[in-house]
Amino acid sequence: MNSENIMNKEIGSYFHWIDSTIAKSLFKKHPINFRENTHVFYSGRHALKYLINHIEQGRSISKIWMPEYYCQHVTNWMKKNYSNIHLYSAHPFEYTDELRIPEDVSENDILIINNYWGLSTTRLSKYPAKRPIIIEDHSHGWLSRQCLHSEADYCFVSLRKSLPIPLGGICWAPNKELPSYPLPENQEVYSVWDKMVVAMKNKTEYLYGQSEDLKDLYLNQIAEVEDGLDLSHKVTKMRTEDKKFIHKWLQLDVLEIKKRNLDLLYRKITDTPNYKIIKRFAYTSFGFMLLFSDGMAYESFRKHLIDNQIYPSNLWPNNNGWKYFLNVHVDFRYGIEDMEFIAGCIEDWNRTYN
DSSP states (O other), X not given: OOGGGOSXXXXXXXXXXXXXXXXXXXXXXXXXXXXXXXXXXXXXXXXXXXXXXXXXXXXXXXXXXXXXXXXXXXXXXXXXXXXXEEEEOOOTTOOOSOOOOOTTOOTTSEEEEEOGGGOOOXXXXXXXXXXXXXXXXXXXXXXXXXXXXXXXXXEEEEGGGTSOOSSOEEEEOTTSOXXXXXXXXXXXXXXXXXXXXXXXXXXXXXXXXXXXXXHHHHHHHHHHHHHXXXXXXXXXXXXXHHHHHHHHHTTBOHHHHHHHHHHHXXXXXXXXXXXXXXXXXXXXXXXXXXXXXXHHHHHHHHHHHXXXXXXXXXXXXXXSSOOOEXXXXXXXXXXXXXXXXXXXXXXXXXXXXX
């Protein structure tokens, strides 16, 4: 983003539409070549369902296990699509190589594991062949070590958490080719993509000062997109131009800039009695992540950031336990001055909160 021309400066929330000239500059400065044997879809949920459909081509699945601590929207969507969803206890802030398989999981089950914040290092090679089929979610760990070197049977990602694309998901099989299956067209899904394009462009115009009224407009449009995704249960054939658009953004190394931004924040902000910074030495996390033990401190901190036009995400608000976990975005939209501003806002809150 050309910050010199930004009139309505804000940090976080959904991506805006990136100009093609800026995009080409990003690809040139921060390139990466991701694996080739991937399949792209309109959402991470579609990618996950495609994998389950593929697995069911070869065997009967008894249960699908999902972490208790997980995106509530995905869990609810999965329960609408499958009657055999079961939950298991997960440990989102303990990073070991050990895979903790529930005792009553069988080899006829699917076990979905989560690469939490790009900090996980689950190793599956030491486990016997007679284990459940493992699908690993890298939506909050795109391009992390675990994502690039996963030992799971299958992987998937919701890409729009990391890339400025209207919609998008991707899946692959780390150790084999994943076959292609014919998929139906779906005009409702295409219209959701098109609506998100409009919303992203409206946000860009708002940021560059075209109209204050555009903020409410694009936020309402995004809410309609989220509703559309929740109702979209059919894995859909991608339009050629949409697929090309997603593949273009797969060329961007999103972690390189995140690492630079996080390193600055880690130097300036440390743990306090109110929060703990979630990080792991030599790993690049999804964002600047703070875990609060107290709900009042969390709400005060979150309000302080929003009052300063910093819009964090809450991971995840409707789960039991770990309710006060907040992420500040540090992606390629933001530079050193932005990180200095974030650090200053946090330091101001630390001084004034009792």
